[in-house]
Amino acid sequence: MTTSPYAVEMRGITKRFPGVLANDRVDFQVRKGEIHALLGENGAGKSTLMNILSGLYRPDEGEIAIHGQVVEFHSPRDAIRHGVGMVHQHFMLTPSQSVAENVFLGAREIGFVLNPQRMAAEVRRIAEQYRLPVDPNAKIWQLSVGEQQRVEIIKILYRGAEILILDEPTAVLTPQEAENLFVTLRSMAADNKTIIFISHKLEEVLSIADRITVLRSGRVAATLPAQGVTKTELANLMVGRQVLFQLEKPPVQRGEVRLRLDKVCALDDKQLPALCEVSLTVHSGEIVGVAGVAGNGQRELAEAICGLRPLTAGAIEVAGERMTRPTARRMIDAGVAYVPEDRNATGSAPNLSVAENLILKSYRRAEMGAGPFLDLSAMERIAASLVKSFNILTPSIKTPVRKLSGGNLQKVLLAREISSQPKVLIAASPTRGLDIGATESVRSLLLQERSQGAAILLISEDLDEIFAISDRIVVLYEGRIMGEFETADADLTEVGLLMAGGRTPSESFATQDKG
Amino acid sequence: MTSQTTTLTQQRRIGLRIERRLEQPLWLRVLTPFILIAAALLIGALLLSLVGANPWVVYNKMASIAFGSAHGWSDTTIKATPLILAGLGVSIAFRMRLWNIGAEGQLFIGAWVATGFALFWLPRDTPQAIMLLVMAIGGFVGGALWAFVPGVLKAKLNINEIITSLMLTYVAILWNNYWIYGPWSDRGFGLTPQFPRNAWLPRFTDYSGDFPFLRGITAHAGIFLALAVAILLWFVWKRTKWGYEVKVIGDNPRAGQYAGMYLARKIMAVMLLSGGLAGLAGMAEVSGVVHRLQERFSPGYGFTAIIVAWLAKLNPLAIVLVAYLFGGLLVGSDAIQPAGIAKMLQGVVLFVVVGGELLLQYRIKVGRSASS
Numbered sequence: 001m002t003t004s005p006y007a008v009e010m011r012g013i014t015k016r017f018p019g020v021l022a023n024d025r026v027d028f029q030v031r032k033g034e035i036h037a038l039l040g041e042n043g044a045g046k047s048t049l050m051n052i053l054s055g056l057y058r059p060d061e062g063e064i065a066i067h068g069q070v071v072e073f074h075s076p077r078d079a080i081r082h083g084v085g086m087v088h089q090h091f092m093l094t095p096s097q098s099v100a101e102n103v104f105l106g107a108r109e110i111g112f113v114l115n116p117q118r119m120a121a122e123v124r125r126i127a128e129q130y131r132l133p134v135d136p137n138a139k140i141w142q143l144s145v146g147e148q149q150r151v152e153i154i155k156i157l158y159r160g161a162e163i164l165i166l167d168e169p170t171a172v173l174t175p176q177e178a179e180n181l182f183v184t185l186r187s188m189a190a191d192n193k194t195i196i197f198i199s200h201k202l203e204e205v206l207s208i209a210d211r212i213t214v215l216r217s218g219r220v221a222a223t224l225p226a227q228g229v230t231k232t233e234l235a236n237l238m239v240g241r242q243v244l245f246q247l248e249k250p251p252v253q254r255g256e257v258r259l260r261l262d263k264v265c266a267l268d269d270k271q272l273p274a275l276c277e278v279s280l281t282v283h284s285g286e287i288v289g290v291a292g293v294a295g296n297g298q299r300e301l302a303e304a305i306c307g308l309r310p311l312t313a314g315a316i317e318v319a320g321e322r323m324t325r326p327t328a329r330r331m332i333d334a335g336v337a338y339v340p341e342d343r344n345a346t347g348s349a350p351n352l353s354v355a356e357n358l359i360l361k362s363y364r365r366a367e368m369g370a371g372p373f374l375d376l377s378a379m380e381r382i383a384a385s386l387v388k389s390f391n392i393l394t395p396s397i398k399t400p401v402r403k404l405s406g407g408n409l410q411k412v413l414l415a416r417e418i419s420s421q422p423k424v425l426i427a428a429s430p431t432r433g434l435d436i437g438a439t440e441s442v443r444s445l446l447l448q449e450r451s452q453g454a455a456i457l458l459i460s461e462d463l464d465e466i467f468a469i470s471d472r473i474v475v476l477y478e479g480r481i482m483g484e485f486e487t488a489d490a491d492l493t494e495v496g497l498l499m500a501g502g503r504t505p506s507e508s509f510a511t512q513d514k515g
Numbered sequence: 516m517t518s519q520t521t522t523l524t525q526q527r528r529i530g531l532r533i534e535r536r537l538e539q540p541l542w543l544r545v546l547t548p549f550i551l552i553a554a555a556l557l558i559g560a561l562l563l564s565l566v567g568a569n570p571w572v573v574y575n576k577m578a579s580i581a582f583g584s585a586h587g588w589s590d591t592t593i594k595a596t597p598l599i600l601a602g603l604g605v606s607i608a609f610r611m612r613l614w615n616i617g618a619e620g621q622l623f624i625g626a627w628v629a630t631g632f633a634l635f636w637l638p639r640d641t642p643q644a645i646m647l648l649v650m651a652i653g654g655f656v657g658g659a660l661w662a663f664v665p666g667v668l669k670a671k672l673n674i675n676e677i678i679t680s681l682m683l684t685y686v687a688i689l690w691n692n693y694w695i696y697g698p699w700s701d702r703g704f705g706l707t708p709q710f711p712r713n714a715w716l717p718r719f720t721d722y723s724g725d726f727p728f729l730r731g732i733t734a735h736a737g738i739f740l741a742l743a744v745a746i747l748l749w750f751v752w753k754r755t756k757w758g759y760e761v762k763v764i765g766d767n768p769r770a771g772q773y774a775g776m777y778l779a780r781k782i783m784a785v786m787l788l789s790g791g792l793a794g795l796a797g798m799a800e801v802s803g804v805v806h807r808l809q810e811r812f813s814p815g816y817g818f819t820a821i822i823v824a825w826l827a828k829l830n831p832l833a834i835v836l837v838a839y840l841f842g843g844l845l846v847g848s849d850a851i852q853p854a855g856i857a858k859m860l861q862g863v864v865l866f867v868v869v870g871g872e873l874l875l876q877y878r879i880k881v882g883r884s885a886s887s
């Protein structure tokens with residue numbers, strides 16, 4: 001018996017969901033010890049293929065061999081027994097328990113009695129070996145997203161994973177965290193572990209992957225070495241036609257002030273100050289970008305403006321109406337739309353249909369039914385037209401949104417918020433997890449809204465995005481506005497410095513007496 | 516690529532696997548209650564034969580008693596009525612993932628308020644229509660307020676409604692006992708005097724003068740009320756903004772908040788309605804069947820209603836169907852001796868139904884599996 005050079009061989013994998021052919025006779029091979037990137041548009045079937053490999057779904061057809069041995073997985077547990085472990089985009093951790101407890105949770109061999117010291121030591125050993133710094137005794141809820149991801153990785157490593165699958169790991173990370181993750185991935189590959197990772201960010205794929213497989217509409221478009229490929233070639237392979245990396249951005253036409261924050265303060269979930277006297281204005285017809293490293297008050301800022309988080313001081317003015325105690329209902333009625341960064345936990349009701357999710361903001365209006373009644377045919381008509389005009393890929397408008405691919409769910413949210421013709425639009429990481437085509441179309445949608453006179457606040461960690469489409473940039477650091485620039489005059493390094501808490505000379509002078 | 520083919524085909528064996536279903540297919544969801552009840556009857560049959568009875572004969576007898584005659588249907592309807600009303604009540608809360616398990620207590624309070632109006636708080640010669648209307652509204656409001664307490668605690672202080680609603684059930688039963696043994700007692704027994712006729716819900720048998728075939732059909736007008744509420748609720752879930760809001764909040768409260776729904780207000784409203792329907796069940800029971808308030812006038816309808824609602828997957832029309840099945844079980848098993856067997860059968864059904872729900876989420880797969 002020869003040993004296979006491949007760690008993973010998937011042959012002729014087909015997976016159907018009602019109304020969708022998610023994987024169509026996919027052949028996919030990964031060599032032992034390589035970093036293999038899986039690319040493809042939203043809904044191309046990447047997550048589905050990896051869910052099959054990790055035992056979560058079963059293929060309708062096809063077979064899988066791990067290290068040359070044909071296997072049949074019936075659960076993630078079977079897969080991990082063969083050394084295959086997956087880190088999903090939505091973490092599966094117990095928030096109230098410690099890191100060590102989460103790592104050991106569900107691992108069979110430990111028996112009933114937990115030995116906290118031994119567990120912590122074991123976690124520390126794995127953490128050090130692969131440079132995944134995390135405190136074994138911290139509770140999950142205290143950790144940042146990046147740290148939680150490390151816990152997930154440690155968890156599958158502890159269970160003996162030789163083949164690690166990471167589904168869009170960098171979508172939730174800051175650039176710095178992503179860089180650290182890559183260091184870890186490289187050291188694991190050097191240790192002869194096999195890594196498969198999904199991403200929409202072409203630069204990072206090119207910088208870290210050894211080989212790349214591109215999926216298109218459920219089929220393999222190509223498998224190729226990363227050496228010598230260009231971004232444009234990859235993009236063309238993904239989409240199946242020429243892609244333009246160009247955005248039409250007409251000059252700004254500022255109108256009246258639509259959104260004004262006047263010394264707004266707010267607390268975070270742990271009741272600690274998250275926003276300190278934030279003042280900013282957004283005019284009709286302009287996009288203001290909020291730059292900052294995640295966790296510096298971005299979420300609280302968005303939620304305060306949308307009435308989802310009480311103000312502890314200050315006031316918010318929307319189209320001239322001043323509010324010190326905004327509620328979500330008042331803000332919606334005043335014309336504020338919100339694309340939350342957290343589309344599963346906040347932006348949608350996962351078990352409700354596409355149509356029901358599309359009317360989430362508009363169901364109270366008269367055109368959705370008189371008085372207390374809900375007009376189902378109006379709902380379906382509106383949903384069908386939004387699905388069409390926003391190119392949402394779904395089997396039907398009755399499909400529960402939890403079955404949509406990540407990118408298509410995002411389109412549902414955007415379609416809903418933009419279709420309300422908002423006066424003010426708050427967009428938090430609106431292109432996170434979107435493929436390049438969808439990213440471009442979201443950005444051009446935002447620009448289109450801007451031309452229509454909406455006032456847009458774009459909150460994003462992606463500086464390229466902020467520089468590409470905003471007219472003005474404010475930098476948020478530890479809940480304070482650290483600086484404000486016209487995009488045309490802004491300097492990338494200066495913005496980066498402010499995001500890290502550094503101050504320009506003039507700035508530090510002005511804020512000194514406030515402490 | 517072909518060089519690997521040899522290693523891909525290794526020895527395989529046939530094996531049985533139990534695996535979790537990713538999704539319950541529609542046919543399974545529809546059939547679940549029937550499968551479960553059949554399974555329960557099968558286990559019951561085993562137990563019956565263990566105690567020396569012929570299960571076939573027993574079941575036959577139960578079925579014919581419950582559904583074999585007009586009187587059987589009447590008795591079954593009488594049991595089904597409070598199950599439907601209370602089942603619809605808990606289903607409203609369950610739809611929003613509010614675990615109101617105190618329907619029994621709300622039912623007791625509803626019955627208590629109705630009794631107060633029937634015997635003490637309204638003039639004895641109040642016209643029947645007004646008397647019944649006041650009793651029904653009173654029963655509804657009583658049950659609603661009883662459920663409102665856990666509702667407010669949940670909405671304002673986020674106190675677990677499971678515990679509060681259950682505790683309040685025991686308070687309600689003791690409250691009831693105080694009145695029937697104390698101030699409202701009929702000569703010191705644990706019951707009140709009988710209601711005047713104008714406080715009785717009309718029964719079919721009351722019309723046997725004109726329609727002799729209705730003689731002895733003691734089912735009462737409460738069933739029409741129950742059916743009307745079921746249809747109304749079905750409409751509310753399908754076609755109203757209120758029903759849509761409950762659905763959204765039940766699935767993801769944060770999304771509800773984000774859409775500008777008032778969560779706290781909704782929780783309180785849902786608990787009010789939920790308890791109100793249970794209270795109405797209590798009113799219908801004392802006014803339509805017992806005609807007085809007494810100890811244990813309900814054999815746990817409020818608890819059985821939880822199972823009914825759950826088995827019916829919270830669908831209002833399915834609740835009617837399942838309530839009839841359970842009503843039949845209650846009537847049929849009432850008629851077998853000794854009574855302990857009947858209780859045991861009911862216990863088995865509940866146990867199998869609750870446990871089986873979980874089991875049906877798995878499937879058994881026969882197939883080849885690679886040896887490892």
Ligand SMILES: Nc1ncnc2c1ncn2[C@@H]1O[C@H](COP(=O)(O)OP(=O)(O)OP(=O)(O)O)[C@@H](O)[C@H]1O
Binds near residue numbers: 017045049435
């Ligand atoms: N459980 C499911 N039920 C029904 N359809 C599903 C299910 N999971 C995925 N799909 C469908 O299968 C297709 C592929 O989805 P998948 O999640 O694999 O895409 P993806 O490539 O990961 O996309 P994204 O980049 O947006 O995450 C989509 O059309 C999706 O709607």
Ligand SMILES: [Mg+2]
Binds near residue numbers: 046047048405406
């Ligand atoms: Mg995906």
